[in-house]
Amino acid sequence: MLSDQPNFTEETVIASEQRFRALVTATSDIIYRMSPNWQEMRQLYGRGFLTDTDETIADWIPKYIYELDRPKVEAAINEAISEKKIFQLEHRVLQADGSIGWTLSRAVPILNKQGEIIEWFGTASDITETKRTEEALRTSKEQSEQQKRLYETITNNTPDLMYVFDLNYNFIYANNALLTMWGKTWENAVGKGLLDNGYEPWHAEMHEREIDLVKTTKQPIRGEVSFPHAVLGTRIYDYIFTPVINQDGEVEAVAGTTRDITEIKESEMRKNDFIGMVSHELKTPLTSLSAYLQLVESESGKDNQALREKAIAQSIKKTKRMTNMINGFLNLSRLESNKLFIEKAPFDIAELIADIEEETRILYSTHKFNFDSFESVTVNADRGKISQVIINLINNAVKYAEKGSKIQVSCFQMGENVQVRVKDEGRGIMEGELPKLFERFYRGQNNKLIAGFGIGLYLCSEIIKGHGGEIGVESTVGIGSTFYFTLPV
Structure with a gap:
């Protein structure tokens, strides 16, 4: 805006002040006047938002401009002076009550005939509530985006x-x-x-x-x-x-x-099958035992020693079978209640397998056993439970391999571990079933006609894991299977 007066006179100042006061009266905005270089604020009517001043002040920036916004205000002023253009900026200010507010400030340069700036005339609007609303919306949006990312992370993982x-x-x-x-x-x-x-x-x-x-x-x-x-x-x-x-x-x-819930349903089915099998398997030896005892009773007055001996031997066999089954159930119960204690002590695993070999050859005359010779190896383990694992693997080999077939038991040291292997010439196991064999109550699809509860290998696995060892199986359908476990030496 050009002015006809090259310099301020008393008349021009009075006229300027009159125009200023008239504008203040007519508007709700903050009105201010600045010197050409903005070094002095000549007048400000703050409308209660900013502190009024009717006197020229030089230290107006610390009084009115929020500290963190002062650099950008000064940069905008310098640019407006340099280019003689309208000053316009949103920035924070120190309100009349001392709190921090926001303003949109605009100032127009007043120019003389020579195009020199002789004054700046400006208005400012209180946009505090608008900025607070924007900030609240921005914060809300950020929180919403954060929640969205959180929910997506949860739902997608x-x-x-x-x-x-x-x-x-x-x-x-x-x-x-x-x-x-x-x-x-x-x-x-x-x-x-x-x-x-x-x-x-x-x-x-x-x-x-x-x-x-x-x-x-x-x-x-x-x-x-x-x-x-x-x-x-x-x-x-x-x-x-x-x-x-x-x-x-x-x-x-x-x-x-x-x-x-497919696995849960399958587990429930296996558990129901297990309960049914327990009832059946316990009932069978009990019935046989009762029959043999009745036979002994009926023959007690007769001279039939061979029949009595056979009946007694069969009764012992059935009793042992029931004892083994009940022990298996008890071990399962202890395992599930975290009460399956492992009492470690050093022993020679070669001696243990020798004892098992002697018992195996007496119990199972239906198969050909080959116990490989191996050197003494001392392990620190629970002898009774390791014996239980080996006997269970041998029993399984007998159960699933044809009569007359060969069962091989071997033991050897592998670095810091000893490995025991039981190999049979049975029907083998399908590849898809191998990862499930050591699960509780699991029985192979081709083994439904063979008595069992699906807990033997599960217990073996937990016993070996409790010793810090590993248990596994290798199998080829139609050729046979090899079950093995390792223990630290």
Whole structure:
């Protein structure tokens, strides 16, 4: 803005002040006047937001400008002076009450005929509430983004399937686990319905009815269902649908969580089979024992020594069988209650296997045993429990190998460990079953007709692990299996 007066006169100053006061009266903004170089503030009417001044002051920056914003205010002033352009800046100020506020300040240079700046005339608006609102929104957005990242991290790193339906039965969210189960990406799965994502009609209709029920009752609903996993095949899932309630108390979506319970179901089935087998297996030797005892009783007055001896021998055999089974159950119970104590002491494992060889040849005349010769090796272990492991592996070899076939027992030192191996010429084990053999209650698919509870190898595994060793199996279908374990020397 050009001025006709090259220099200030009393008249021009009075006129300027009159215009200033008139503007102050007509506006709600803060009004101020600055010297050409902004070194002095000539006048400021703060409207209660800033402290008024009717006198020229030189130290206005410390009085009015917030300390951290002073560099950018000074930089903007210097730029405006240099280019003789309008000064405009949002910055923080020290309010009349001493608190920190925000202002949007604009100042226009007043120029004389020579184009020199003779004064700056400015206005400032109180934008404190606006800036606080913006800051609150920014903070809220950051928190929302942080929560979103947190939720996505949780939902995308859990094995559970997590998803959300809209009220038209379409998926509006699906986590990574669900997308993997479908074998789909977000782009070709989210926004689509149940049928589009591979659900059979009966399955889709069932879930739609459940979603309707959740919408109506505003209560969760739970169920179980099978579904073909894109990689793992058909699995069994437990799911729960939960209403998402808006601020008006209405259901705006239905959230779902699904968990793969296939292993749990299989474990329950194995446990039920186990209970059934226990009842049967304990009943069988008890029945035989009762029959032999009745036979001995009936022959007590007769001279039939051979029959009595046979009956007594069979009774002892059945009693031993029941004792072994009961001991197995007790060990399982102790293991599950963390009371399976391992009492270590040094002993020669070669002597232990020699004792087991003698007993084995007496008990099992149906197979050909080959106990390899091996040197004495001292281990620090629980002799009784290691004996139990070796006998169990031999019993399994006898149970699953054909009569007359060879069973080989070997023991040798491998560096800081000793390894015991029991090799048979049985039917072998399918590769897919090998990782499950040492699980509790697990029995191979081809072994259902052979008596057993699925706890022997599990107990062996836990005993060896308790000694800091390893247990494993090598097997080829139709050729045989080798079970082995290692112990630290």
